Amino acid sequence: MLEELRWKTSPAATALYVAACRASGVAATDGMLAAALATPADALIAEIDATGLPRTELLAEITSLAAEFENNRELVTRAAARLHAAPLSSPTATRIAGAVGELEAALGGEQPNLAEELAARVRPLREQWEARGPGMLREIGRLTDEAIVPSAAEIVIVLPYAGGRGLAHPRQNRITLEGVLVHPHPQLPEPLRIAWLLAQLNSDLPRYADALPPGRSAFAFAVALAPATLAAAQEVELATCDEPALGSAFEAWGLSGSLPADAPQRVFNWWNAWLDGAATWPVAVAALERLLA
Structure with missing residues (x-):
């Protein structure tokens, strides 16, 4: 029986959710949001593909943890560990974390009042x-x-x-x-x-x-x-x-x-x-x- 249900919001999870959808081939219905985030989302996907890790699984993990971690490097490292993959090298984790930051920045530029919305x-x-x-x-x-x-x-x-x-x-x-x-x-x-x-x-x-x-x-x-x-x-x-x-x-x-x-x-x-x-x-x-x- 469900005894506790918590509700929260997360701009970071929103950004990563967009990338997760793009990686899975999910069609966008919000054309403006899709266009604004297409380039940084695809850059993040490319960084993940370069590791050889499954893109959809890793992006789902990163999305699921985004509301918990403000440090993107820790976020990426923890998400990869959840997949029981070999630890990411420091340069690789840094590159992926940087791509996450670029994606979040693009969303912030497109939706400056996102937290309130x-x-x-x-x-x-x-x-x-x-x-x-x-x-x-x-x-x-x-x-x-x-x-x-x-x-x-x-x-x-x-x-x-x-x-x-x-x-x-x-x-x-x-x-x-x-x-x-x-x-x-x-x-x-x-x-x-x-x-x-x-x-x-x-x-x-x-x-x-x-x-x-x-x-x-x-x-x-x-x-x-x-x-x-x-x-x-x-x-x-x-x-x-x-x-x-x-x-x-x-x-x-x-x-x-x-x-x-x-x-x-x-x-x-x-x-x-x-x-x-x-x-x-x-x-x-x-x-x-x-x-x-």
């Missing part, structure tokens, strides 16, 4: 979440596995880049969330995205990760939790849980590009089989991963 984006999302979100998260645990729900978590609000998106960071029990002011997908209000992301934070527990092929647990759980989130939202009258809604969720939550075209049908059938079956959640998610592989 981010703060203004927290309250609407927090109020929407507090109305029905906790009940929805409890229902996800009831429908899947009570251990799915973390006891404490943190939400870091960043500027919207892709018109509504977010990242789950299980190592930090933290999610990065675009602070949209309107629901980009009215049939899927933002509290659903928040619940879906929060429910992924325990996906790295051995009882779950050990049941899946290395490197596949996070994605498999993200897919498996989509119908669970819709079912929970249906209980609190925020959404419906059916095959078309599942297809919309895959698209809205950034999953569709990595799934087969018939994924909504496959996953919805899997979800109904899970509700009727007697398997444990880790076993069921492993079966889903094989179904989609």
Whole structure:
């Protein structure tokens, strides 16, 4: 059961989130922000590529830690260590940290009042979440596995880049969330995205990760939790849980590009089989991963 949920903002996380999106090929909906940060973001990506480390994984780690560290060199070093990579050489860490600083400076030039703008984006999302979100998260645990729900978590609000998106960071029990002011997908209000992301934070527990092929647990759980989130939202009258809604969720939550075209049908059938079956959640998610592989 989620007992503590902290909300915070981070201009640094916003800058790095933009780079993470560019590195993953996520299309921007804010053209001005994308244009202002394209050059320094690509320079940071190039520095990371030169190390041989996986760009998407390292940028996700740097983004997840950005709200904790003001020293960019320490930020970069800690993030690389989280990937269990060989320690970065001093010159390499310095170059990457310098690229992070350039990216942050470019964002500051484009958005001089960013701290105030981010703060203004927290309250609407927090109020929407507090109305029905906790009940929805409890229902996800009831429908899947009570251990799915973390006891404490943190939400870091960043500027919207892709018109509504977010990242789950299980190592930090933290999610990065675009602070949209309107629901980009009215049939899927933002509290659903928040619940879906929060429910992924325990996906790295051995009882779950050990049941899946290395490197596949996070994605498999993200897919498996989509119908669970819709079912929970249906209980609190925020959404419906059916095959078309599942297809919309895959698209809205950034999953569709990595799934087969018939994924909504496959996953919805899997979800109904899970509700009727007697398997444990880790076993069921492993079966889903094989179904989609």
